[in-house]
Amino acid sequence: MxxxxxxxxxxxxxxxxxxxxxxxxxxxxxxxxxxxRQSSLRLRDLDQTNWTICIIPKSLPLRETLLTRRVGGLPTEGNTGNQRPFYKKVSIRSNQEDTDDPALEWYGPQEDFVVVRAQDEPYISEISKAVYENSFSLDTLKYVFVTRLIxxxxxxxxxxxxxxxxxxxxxxxxxxxxxxxxxxxxxxxxxxxxxxxxxxxxxxxxxxxxxxxxxxxxxxxxxxxxxxxxxxxxxxx
Structure with a gap:
């Protein structure tokens, strides 16, 4: 059906x-x-024996910088006068033995960056929510960018x-x-x-x-x- x-x-x-x-x-x-249903997942809920989480300062890549300029009003290092990285990268990987599976990548409006394997649980939508909520109030979410479609x-x-x-x-x-x-x-x-x-x-x-x-x-x-x-x-x- x-x-x-x-x-x-x-x-x-x-x-x-x-x-x-x-x-x-x-x-x-x-x-x-x-x-x-609404997800209560937070980053701290991910069992770190099964997941590797890395959060580091990261400048917005050129391609994503160009995309944000089309919107207008979104900050980048260039328009804030800040020489240090204005954004941060969040990388999440499943600790599985099989490392040949393709990874998925996407960027949120504040350069939150997630890498997960397609067959893993929880779902990508839940992890996206958890990554964004780790740094920002959900009410501030205005854009979702998806780059380099695969x-x-x-x-x-x-x-x-x-x-x-x-x-x-x-x-x-x-x-x-x-x-x-x-x-x-x-x-x-x-x-x-x-x-x-x-x-x-x-x-x-x-x-x-x-x-x-x-x-x-x-x-x-x-x-x-x-x-x-x-x-x-x-x-x-």
């Missing part, structure tokens, strides 16, 4: 109906279909639908009202971000408002997810 439901007007199956489902879970605290499911969606719609695509953002937004949210990367918000805040509190796609010539895909409060009552859009 499929976990998503096609409706008339769906242009981007299977991703669009999946993304619509995740969007509805984030927006509606009464949606009983959502089984994602996930084939997300790349397939981008290659089949998004880039074919915009042959000149270098940077373009999609609002939550657009069909492409639901398609991107329905990818594995979009699902991870949706689960991050659901696990951190629960339903009806935070949602993804906008998804930006960046594709420089000859470079990998980058994504930016803009986060906002879920409007309440008459303010809901």
């Amino acid at each position: 499929s976990s998503y439901h096609l409706v008339e007007g769906d242009r981007f199956p299977p991703w669009q109906p999946k993304g619509r489902k995740y969007r509805q879970w984030m927006e509606d605290f009464e949606n009983g279909d959502c089984k994602i 996930d084939e499911d997300t790349k397939n969606c981008l290659n089949y639908y998004i880039s074919s719609d915009r042959e000149d695509l270098v940077y373009h953002s999609y609002e939550y009202t657009e069909l492409q937004f639901d398609a991107l949210l329905g990818t594995k990367i979009g699902k991870t971000v949706a689960y991050l918000l659901l696990g951190a805040f629960g339903q009806g509190v935070k949602r993804v408002r906008r998804i930006a796609v960046i594709s420089e010539v000859g470079q990998d895909w980058d994504l930016r997810f803009d986060i906002e409060d879920v409007p309440q009552g008459d303010e809901f859009i």
